[in-house]
Amino acid sequence: MAKVSKEAKQLYSEKISEYKRSLEETTKKIDQMKLILKSDNSGAAYKRLLISDETMKLVSLYDIMNRLSLELLGIKNEFFINEARKACYESLILLEAVFSDSMNAPFSDYQDKLEEVATYPVESKYSLLKKLGFSINMVKDAFGENSKWKMSFIDLEGRHAILSHNSINFKNIVKELDPRQRDLFAMHINFLDMTIRALNDSANNYRLKYELTTFKIDDFKKAILLLATLRRLYSYIGKKKELTVVHKKIEVWKSKLESDQLKQDQKIKQGRLK
Numbered sequence: 530m531a532k533v534s535k536e537a538k539q540l541y542s543e544k545i546s547e548y549k550r551s552l553e554e555t556t557k558k559i560d561q562m563k564l565i566l567k568s569d570n571s572g573a574a575y576k577r578l579l580i581s582d583e584t585m586k587l588v589s590l591y592d593i594m595n596r597l598s599l600e601l602l603g604i605k606n607e608f609f610i611n612e613a614r615k616a617c618y619e620s621l622i623l624l625e626a627v628f629s630d631s632m633n634a635p636f637s638d639y640q641d642k643l644e645e646v647a648t649y650p651v652e653s654k655y656s657l658l659k660k661l662g663f664s665i666n667m668v669k670d671a672f673g674e675n676s677k678w679k680m681s682f683i684d685l686e687g688r689h690a691i692l693s694h695n696s697i698n699f700k701n702i703v704k705e706l707d708p709r710q711r712d713l714f715a716m717h718i719n720f721l722d723m724t725i726r727a728l729n730d731s732a733n734n735y736r737l738k739y740e741l742t743t744f745k746i747d748d749f750k751k752a753i754l755l756l757a758t759l760r761r762l763y764s765y766i767g768k769k770k771e772l773t774v775v776h777k778k779i780e781v782w783k784s785k786l787e788s789d790q791l792k793q794d795q796k797i798k799q800g801r802l803k
Contacts, residue, residue, distance in 0.1 A: 541601040552590050574627045574645045581623040587616040588664040610671045628696045633757040636699045643698050655720045658693050683734045690727035699765040728759040
């Protein structure tokens with residue numbers, strides 16, 4: 530590795546100190562917001578939305594700090610990236626408490642959660658979920674392909690996909706999907722497209738995780754549940770053709786799952802007989 534000049538070290542020290550101050554200020558603000566939530570539970574869902582949004586600022590700050598380290602010192606700062614990863618999880622968990630983390634759940638199961646934040650603007654909600662998806666991708670890219678956390682991002686992305694689905698008010702969206710309301714229509718369509726891609730990609734990634742690394746039946750089951758959630762989404766918005774395609778894919782995967790489960794059970798039995 531090339532030797533880092535004194536000038537580069539000095540410049541890095543000056544620039545990083547600015548972002549460290551911002552980091553301290555943001556962390557202090559988040560801690561204060563958490564204390565308010567803990568002491569007064571009224572409007573808890575709205576408070577969690579605000580804390581989640583503020584927590585994503587930490588991700589951006591850590592990413593900038595890592596980029597500075599790369600640019601000026603030629604070193605990837607694993608500590609900064611890992612702290613950004615933790616902030617992604619924290620933000621995700623806060624939003625799961627607001628919108629539900631249930632996979633393939635009927636809308637009626639979590640409708641009351643959406644009603645709690647009914648006055649929160651739809652555009653703000655969609656923006657928050659998109660920001661979280663961007664933050665996750667940013668941290669994943671920062672770690673790189675050979676990271677020990679590579680498989681954990683499949684879980685993180687899967688949870689984000691479910692969260693995006695559960696944040697959609699399917700009671701209202703059908704009547705709001707009116708092409709005459711151009712801005713509202715485009716906003717809903719863009720978010721639906723993002724959620725559809727996320728659910729489909731996450732299902733495929735869980736299947737790959739199962740096939741290539743873990744061979745854990747639970748990973749395959751999660752892949753199928755993600756597809757089932759996608760099928761449910763299509764049923765809510767009246768996409769019959771797409772629903773049929775996903776339904777067929779689910780049936781094929783279920784058949785494969787049953788076959789693999791049987792093989793695993795037989796291996797266990799054979800091992801006991803030896």
